[in-house]
Amino acid sequence: MPRIALYTPSFAGGGTERVMLYLAEGFIARGHQVDLVVNEAEGAFRDQVPDGARIVKLDPARPLGGRLLILSASSWSDWKALARPVLFADKPDRQFPYLASLARYLRAQRPDALIAANSYCNLTALWARRLARVSTRIMVTEHNSLSFKILQKSVKGAARWRALLPLIGRVYSRADAVVAVSNGVADDLSAITGLPRGRIATIYNPVITPELAARAREPAPHPWLTTRDGIPVIVAAGRLAPQKNFPLLLQAFALLRRQRPARLLILGEGRQRAQLEALIGELGIGGDLALPGFVSNPYAAFSRAALFVLSSDFEGLGNALIEAMACGCPVVSTDCPSGPAEILEGGRFGELVPPNDAEALSAAMRRALDAPVAAEVLRRRGADFTLERSVEQYLALLFANRQPREAAGWRSSGGALGDHR
Structure with missing residues (x-):
């Protein structure tokens, strides 16, 4: 059966993290191998990781190295958009230093698919695939309206997000699938980034589980x-x-x-x-x-x-x-x-x-x-809003028009791998 990676910053006790754990549970129940890829293997939901999921903790690079890797993973047309919010930021986002480790994981483990959650994880996943030169299918997911997230930021943070928006549209267009958790989020993502609305699928969250x-x-x-x-x-x-x-x-x-x-x-x-x-x-x-x-x-x-x-x-x-x-x-x-x-x-x-x-x-x-x-x-x-319905929709979209390969056995990824549950 295919191996599916789920990428989120941590096991913090938020709605997005809970959704990723539910998806992991649903995929495992259908016989898939599941890696939970995280920057930090801690948080309120750490003890709710389902049996059978493997935790993969990424290792951060130094800020300068992370910035240079982003450049090497980006196309020339992305550089201008990257300069202000990423390369010259006083405090680079905590997400981007994990790019190299994620690329090593993709190159070593070659999961059939990776689902990323939140904007920075989405960008990192797509850049990591480019660096790793692998065929892993990447699904990016948005769990909030970007326009309203920007309104919640400080003046400096909002300016950085606005500079990122054109880049988000371009980079997301390289994903195999783009998912929003509601029609409103899908409409907002299209309007604010220029991504065609037809490229964005709506899949409601897997909220209701058998338990x-x-x-x-x-x-x-x-x-x-x-x-x-x-x-x-x-x-x-x-x-x-x-x-x-x-x-x-x-x-x-x-x-x-x-x-x-x-x-x-x-x-x-x-x-x-x-x-x-x-x-x-x-x-x-x-x-x-x-x-x-x-x-x-x-x-x-x-x-x-x-x-x-x-x-x-x-x-x-x-x-x-x-x-x-x-x-x-x-x-x-x-x-x-x-x-x-x-x-x-x-x-x-x-x-x-x-x-x-x-x-x-x-x-x-x-x-x-x-x-x-x-x-x-x-x-x-x-x-x-059941787990069963959501899992069916995710798998149908993730592997649309493609026969997923049989996953190979576990391999070491040079320090990027964690533990089994």
Whole structure:
């Protein structure tokens, strides 16, 4: 059976990393050999690597060497676009020093295909194939809208990203397949990079796995979820980062608390914790709000919550929204680019509100608590985002019009290889 490599920076506890692990699980179940190629073999999801997957940790090169390799892997037409954001940056991106190690891995192991996740991994994978001179099929995937990622950057960071956009379009055109996790992300990628829309396929994330129902029945991660006092518990989940706009949720919850009893759990960790804790104090809602940190099994919370709320400014798809629905939990979401409206079919399965409108979000939360959508309706919609369906679509696109070769036995890659699970 073919060998498939999945390339992501680390095992950090984000939605993209979870998707890559689910894909690994699905490919292994179908008999494929799977390498999880990472820059750093650590993170919250490290202990969730599926049995049968091999971890391949790459080795970084020195910054100057990494920059020179990027030039050698690029066509002459790419050099002008590369000069500003990569070659003359004060702090070169942490991704590019791994280019040489990835090229060595491709040359030594020759996987049939490699799926990369996030823009820098995508670029690195395509440049590495050029350096390695191998026929490995490369699939690049975008999990967020690039235009909104740029808005979240500092002035300096945004300028660097804008300089990269024409390059992204040119380099992505050399991929065997380009995948976006929602139609909105696909539309945005085409518009902002000039990549033809017809070159971009939409494959929804593999969110619902066979194990989800069993994990949803595991012990609750917070005592509020099992307290029988009649006070509804609202749950949100995600990195404590600007994209998720948890300050908006705190403000909406404070408005809701003036009208009715409720509690709020925000599952996740991140650099905004101190800011959120300060805002909780200012709003006077600390007695009814908890930030328990990263939770490895959010399904046990979703299955017991009265409501799930997504307050993001932008999303690629919105995995947690799907997970909550699959657990039978009513949902409310901002109508942000790009996934929520697709998931909720314009509001059919949960109310959509304008982004950054605390009053509208609070009112929608109140209505959802008073008249929730039936759990079975939500579960049926969640079933449209299964691991099985996603794996089928990835494999069909990855090996379209090609008979994959039989993978050779394991070979050493000169220090780039890690361990088996």
